[in-house]
Amino acid sequence: MRVAVARRSGETRVVLSGPDGARVLPFHTLAEAFAAGVLDDPSRFDGEPIASDEDLDLAPVVMGAGKVLCVGHNYRQHILEMGHGLPDYPNVFSKFNDALVGPNDPIALSDDATLWDWEAELALVIRKPAHRISTDVAEEFIAGYTVANDISARDWQRRSSQWLLGKTFERTTPVGPWLVTSDELDLSAGLTITCHVDGVEKQRSSTADLLFGPAYLVAYLSQVITLQPGDVILTGTPGGVGAAREPQERLTPGQVVTTEISGIGRLHNVCVAPEYTSSDN
């Protein structure tokens, strides 16, 4: 099953896509749909059928998530090629919901930052409340997977020891297009993850190279705080980011970032210089 969140008539609606086609459900967010039991028995839920997925105006699929958790340094090869040892614990930070944009939305490169960079990532979404669970049961708590790009302002990220501000500029993090439920994916075999900028490949790896996998991350984070339905975890990026290139590269307005994970989907986002109204200044 695939689940998206589409913008329709000024609000958002959950869209379900299965073998029988796609239909629009009366829920605004994944959290609402999960609470109603959509994942348990989708056939119970009627909705307006739609002819084609293509025309949907997709919002970030995890829109309204209570928690957006992110992991740094989590692909083995990338850690080792950077000359680091493998860490004992995940390096976890967060971003605010207002940073998220839809899978085809513009990425707003604020002129307050200069070193904009890409970070293709596998993201997982929580299905039901998880508190102090163990890794061996953690997969039950994962609704499914989607694609994200943790676009980062490296100059702001490096202004202090904590990365938050470089990671949470408004309208910078595309997430989507669809949430693909766990039963449709075999992560153990590894999914190919890529990032292209203006059609040039910048990142290519396999999710099999993740040091801390989805189940481990869910269990680990659940020791600290209860993960809730609709919460999202961005699991980290492989090598090939602009800051690690020689010479360094950066994103600029007009460029197109394409982020893809095999079996899940593709983000296609144009970088723009946001226009601010006079009241903003």
Added chain:
Amino acid sequence: MRVAVARRSGETRVVLSGPDGARVLPFHTLAEAFAAGVLDDPSRFDGEPIASDEDLDLAPVVMGAGKVLCVGHNYRQHILEMGHGLPDYPNVFSKFNDALVGPNDPIALSDDATLWDWEAELALVIRKPAHRISTDVAEEFIAGYTVANDISARDWQRRSSQWLLGKTFERTTPVGPWLVTSDELDLSAGLTITCHVDGVEKQRSSTADLLFGPAYLVAYLSQVITLQPGDVILTGTPGGVGAAREPQERLTPGQVVTTEISGIGRLHNVCVAPEYTSSDN
């Protein structure tokens, strides 16, 4: 004017206290009350009068805040005594809403962490949306001030470069008791901030020693993301934390943490070892 959020009959209600006594308003959160215009003209709002503030069961006054922002290393004397130079930029991280507890609630010291520490802090609350504003107008965007203690699990905080997990354990961060509106406080003179553990003074400073003051922080953060009504910023802690003592000190279940800022109020929280139900494990 003073504003609190109290628990009444299974939900929360905003309580307003002014020269004419206190009354319970039909709002659940500060954000709702601010949106309705309570700060602009409190006399417009009727509510159930209450005889005494003393009997209120207070929730964290910023309960439901969309963003909980925190600043590290922000008291000049403390930075210098630690041998650091003064930083050019605020060091900003966040915590999740589920970390917050009321001003008299227990602090849950999870047995998954061992090095629990105190951090008395001045917190400010946002009054109206702030996006790319300048420092000289930022005070208009601050509703008022309250007290917080950014209780930290130092062992988790130090597991990786990012502090989030050590800062966001569930039910660890007391905030309150009341929000005191800006017109009732003169921060330029400096407010005395203290933290006592079991009656022994551990921290004492003045908010006049803040390197990055409230207006600067609001303007700075508004460059990255729109601050919304009810969002809260914890402005950092002065010297005297347990981790910086010789020998190091830590909090344990049974201890009482008292956090106070002159002119604002006092938090009184007992540390407990949380009991987890079997379904949690």
